[in-house]
Amino acid sequence: xxxxxxxxxxxxxxxxxxxxxxxxxxxxxxxxxxxxxxxxxxxxxxxxxxxxxxxxxxxxxxxxxxxxxxxxxxxxxxxxxxxxxxxxxxxxxxxxxxxxxxxxxxxxxxxxxxxxxxxxxxxxxxxxxxxxxxxxxxxxxxxxxxxxxxxxxxxxxxxxxxxxxxxxxxxxxxxxxxxxxxxxxxxxxxxxxxxxxxxxxxxxxxxxxxxxxxxxxxxxxxxxxxxxxxxxxxxxxxxxxxxxxxxxxxxxxxxxxxxxxxxxxxxxxxxxxxxxxxxxxxxxxxxxxxxxxxxxxxxxxxxxxxxxxxxxx
Amino acid sequence: xxxxxxxxxxxxxxxxxxxxxxxxxxxxxxxxxxxxxxxxxxxxxxxxxxxxxxxxxxxxxxxxxxxxxxxxxxxxxxxxxxxxxxxxxxxxxxxxxxxxxxxxxxxxxxxxxxxxxxxxxxxxxxxxxxxxxxxxxxxxxxxxxxxxxxxxxxxxxxxxxxxxxxxxxxxxxxxxxxxxxxxxxxxxxxxxxxxxxxxxxxxxxxxxxxxxxxxxxxxxxxxxxxxxxxxxxxxxxxxxxxxxxxxxxxxxxxxxxxxxxxxxxxxxxxxxxxxxxxxxxxxxxxxxxxxxxxxxxxxxxxxxxxxxxxxxxxxxxxxxxxxxxxxxxxxxxxxxxxxxxxxxxxxxxxxxxxxxxxxxxxxxxxxxxxxxxxxxxxxxxxxxxxxxxxxxxxxxxxxxxxxxxxxxxxxxxxxxxxxxxxxxxxxxxxxxxxxxxxxxxxxxxx
Numbered sequence: 001x002x003x004x005x006x007x008x009x010x011x012x013x014x015x016x017x018x019x020x021x022x023x024x025x026x027x028x029x030x031x032x033x034x035x036x037x038x039x040x041x042x043x044x045x046x047x048x049x050x051x052x053x054x055x056x057x058x059x060x061x062x063x064x065x066x067x068x069x070x071x072x073x074x075x076x077x078x079x080x081x082x083x084x085x086x087x088x089x090x091x092x093x094x095x096x097x098x099x100x101x102x103x104x105x106x107x108x109x110x111x112x113x114x115x116x117x118x119x120x121x122x123x124x125x126x127x128x129x130x131x132x133x134x135x136x137x138x139x140x141x142x143x144x145x146x147x148x149x150x151x152x153x154x155x156x157x158x159x160x161x162x163x164x165x166x167x168x169x170x171x172x173x174x175x176x177x178x179x180x181x182x183x184x185x186x187x188x189x190x191x192x193x194x195x196x197x198x199x200x201x202x203x204x205x206x207x208x209x210x211x212x213x214x215x216x217x218x219x220x221x222x223x224x225x226x227x228x229x230x231x232x233x234x235x236x237x238x239x240x241x242x243x244x245x246x247x248x249x250x251x252x253x254x255x256x257x258x259x260x261x262x263x264x265x266x267x268x269x270x271x272x273x274x275x276x277x278x279x280x281x282x283x284x285x286x287x288x289x290x291x292x293x294x295x296x297x298x299x300x301x302x303x304x305x306x307x308x309x310x311x312x313x
Numbered sequence: 314x315x316x317x318x319x320x321x322x323x324x325x326x327x328x329x330x331x332x333x334x335x336x337x338x339x340x341x342x343x344x345x346x347x348x349x350x351x352x353x354x355x356x357x358x359x360x361x362x363x364x365x366x367x368x369x370x371x372x373x374x375x376x377x378x379x380x381x382x383x384x385x386x387x388x389x390x391x392x393x394x395x396x397x398x399x400x401x402x403x404x405x406x407x408x409x410x411x412x413x414x415x416x417x418x419x420x421x422x423x424x425x426x427x428x429x430x431x432x433x434x435x436x437x438x439x440x441x442x443x444x445x446x447x448x449x450x451x452x453x454x455x456x457x458x459x460x461x462x463x464x465x466x467x468x469x470x471x472x473x474x475x476x477x478x479x480x481x482x483x484x485x486x487x488x489x490x491x492x493x494x495x496x497x498x499x500x501x502x503x504x505x506x507x508x509x510x511x512x513x514x515x516x517x518x519x520x521x522x523x524x525x526x527x528x529x530x531x532x533x534x535x536x537x538x539x540x541x542x543x544x545x546x547x548x549x550x551x552x553x554x555x556x557x558x559x560x561x562x563x564x565x566x567x568x569x570x571x572x573x574x575x576x577x578x579x580x581x582x583x584x585x586x587x588x589x590x591x592x593x594x595x596x597x598x599x600x601x602x603x604x605x606x607x608x609x610x611x612x613x614x615x616x617x618x619x620x621x622x623x624x625x626x627x628x629x630x631x632x633x634x635x636x637x638x639x640x641x642x643x644x645x646x647x648x649x650x651x652x653x654x655x656x657x658x659x660x661x662x663x664x665x666x667x668x669x670x671x672x673x674x675x676x677x678x679x680x681x682x683x684x685x686x687x688x689x690x691x692x693x694x695x696x697x698x699x700x701x702x703x704x705x706x707x708x709x710x711x712x713x714x715x716x717x718x719x720x721x722x723x724x725x726x727x728x729x730x731x732x733x734x735x736x737x738x739x740x741x742x743x744x745x746x747x748x749x750x751x752x753x754x755x756x757x758x759x
Contacts, residue, residue, distance in 0.1 A: 064417065065392060065396055066392070066395060066396070066417035066418075066419060067417060144591060145591070147591075148591035148592050149587070149588040149589075149590070149591060149592075150584075150588065150591070150592050150597050150600065150602055151591075151592050151596075151597070151600060152591070165588075167585070167587040167588050167590065169590045169591060170585075170586065170587030170588055170589065170590035170591070171587045172587075172741075254590075255590060257731075257732075258590070258731070258732065258735055259586065259587055259590065259735055259739060260732045260735045260736045260739070260741065261732045264732075272728060273728075275389050275392070276389075276724055276728065277724045277725045277728050278392070278413065278724065279725075
């Protein structure tokens with residue numbers, strides 16, 4: 001950025017014909033730029049672009065990984081449209097995403113405000129991040145044991161307080177909310193940190209002016225903090241929504257899709273069809289559909305929440 | 314751990330860019346060097362390590378590298394290995410899986426070697442050797458062990474309830490009223506107030522000890538959950554076994570049995586399915602939450618190993634047709650078709666299936682080896698440890714076993730039947746709902 005700016009300022013003074021030199025210079029930059037981009041680019045092509053294209057190709061085939069893919073056109077997609085388990089997985093995933101996002105965003109916003117205004121100690125701010133430092137699988141297994149119906153510590157406390165035990169993972173009504181809560185617990189510190197960074201970017205004079213005008217704390221929050229925080233909130237929403245659509249590990253190590261089909265989320269269903277039932281074509285087709293859904297969701301969020309504009313400008 | 318993760322990553326990366334390839338072996342090199350061998354049961358690792366050491370002593374130019382991988386990762390890692398070319402030369406194979414592997418040409422047919430080396434297939438327990446002949450008539454493995462189902466019970470709880478060991482040996486069952494099996498289960502169930510399941514005033518919503526433990530819905534096979542009951546009525550999973558092409562979950566007789574089974578939870582004699590997600594059935598038995606657990610012979614070590622609990626083992630109940638029934642499952646060692654050490658692998662497989670290795674396994678008293686003579690030695694080894702295993706061996710002796718259902722599409726069948734069975738066992742759907750699941754299953758074979 002800075003070299004470009006300097007260059008454009010000094011160019012007219014240095015030469016009478018700046019244009020050819022400029023484009024020559026830019027091409028020179030391109031080579032170096034490519035060199036620096038290369039490591040990321042190679043990774044991006046090898047691990048994202050190629051698998052994506054291959055996945056799209058496989059979605060039009062019947063492929064059990066041990067044989068050769070056989071082109072079957074749209075058959076996978078028409079079968080998916082009629083597959084009740086696919087629609088069930090969409091509904092279950094949707095339920096999970098809504099619960100997870102609502103809770104996580106609300107709690108993270110609250111935590112971020114506390115970090116910004118009350119908890120100034122680095123230790124306390126750091127502690128909020130601790131659950132995020134744990135791997136998903138460990139967090140899931142930890143809660144799986146603590147919430148166990150027969151021998152879990154949480155159910156012991158519930159029983160002592162005179163309430164009936166709860167089958168957190170075993171009951172169809174509880175299984176998805178439980179998993180949503182576990183992942184909220186793990187991720188809210190991280191999300192709070194992102195929002196906290198956004199809060200710090202809001203200039204303090206805006207708040208001083210609001211104070212002078214006699215705005216209440218709630219009014220300041222609603223009229224100043226939220227609008228000025230919007231770009232960050234949108235980014236956080238886009239990232240967390242995509243992240244929660246991809247819930248897999250928690251389900252895989254705890255309920256594995258059950259009870260019945262209550263936690264057969266879309267990622268788990270893809271895994272089941274592809275890796276357990278050796279139907280890689282069918283699994284790829286669902287993955288392509290998920291890809292389209294996520295692209296659409298991200299697009300809508302960016303478009304309607306105006307995530308790429310800031311009211312600060 | 315690090316190494317296995319790396320192997321998975323490499324295999325996965327290769328899966329993305331390559332299609333299946335298989336190495337071809339040159340005959341001189343294929344009889345020497347290091348061969349790799351995989352198994353999933355950590356309890357059996359010491360026995361097989363001993364076999365490998367003995368084998369290398371007898372064949373100094375061959376070494377065997379054993380890798381143990383948990384059941385959950387075993388099959389997906391193996392599949393990645395097939396595609397990426399890193400699969401083991403020899404691996405422990407399961408009846409539920411080998412049909413698909415054979416059909417996808419990942420297994421080496423070993424008929425020639427078995428014939429050339431004069432392996433006596435009749436030395437194995439009856440039926441075990443035949444299980445490993447595929448639909449194409451070729452042999453894909455030599456049997457290594459077998460398992461049956463029995464009833465593990467908490468001796469202290471039974472004597473407190475006044476039920477004798479002899480009574481346990483004489484249980485009978487039928488799908489209408491559950492026979493003496495249900496009576497015993499009801500009597501062993503105790504609620505929080507100390508009332509037994511067959512006493513007036515029993516509170517089925519506040520049960521302290523369940524008469525019968527529950528492992529899960531049992532998905533397509535019901536191996537330890539319900540098949541030891543349903544298959545005493547004359548019902549069987551498929552039209553023929555092995556290689557059936559039609560499943561029978563729509564049979565009213567089977568559905569009646571399942572209705573009875575699900576009813577146990579409703580009566581409060583068995584935990585509700587939703588409460589069994591999490592801690593294993595064996596651990597909850599050890600915690601004193603159930604009096605009887607139906608489980609497989611591979612669990613003997615675990616049940617008898619809990620401190621402070623005296624465990625008895627009874628045979629499964631006699632059914633309406635006057636016979637007991639137990640699923641008979643067997644494992645075998647198979648060779649990967651892509652191996653570069655074909656001759657060494659063959660030698661190792663034959664050694665694993667021989668008395669030399671199976672007697673070593675028998676002496677460790679963890680599982681029952683496939684050879685008849687070695688099975689008897691294992692029973693003696695268990696006896697020496699103070700465990701009476703006749704409940705498991707008498708199924709084989711009296712020929713009251715039936716085979717694990719071997720068909721194509723087993724993974725897909727399981728995918729359909731797991732939620733369907735869960736719904737029935739949890740009481741969310743009537744057993745008649747299995748008819749619809751059965752139609753889906755049978756559509757796979759058209």
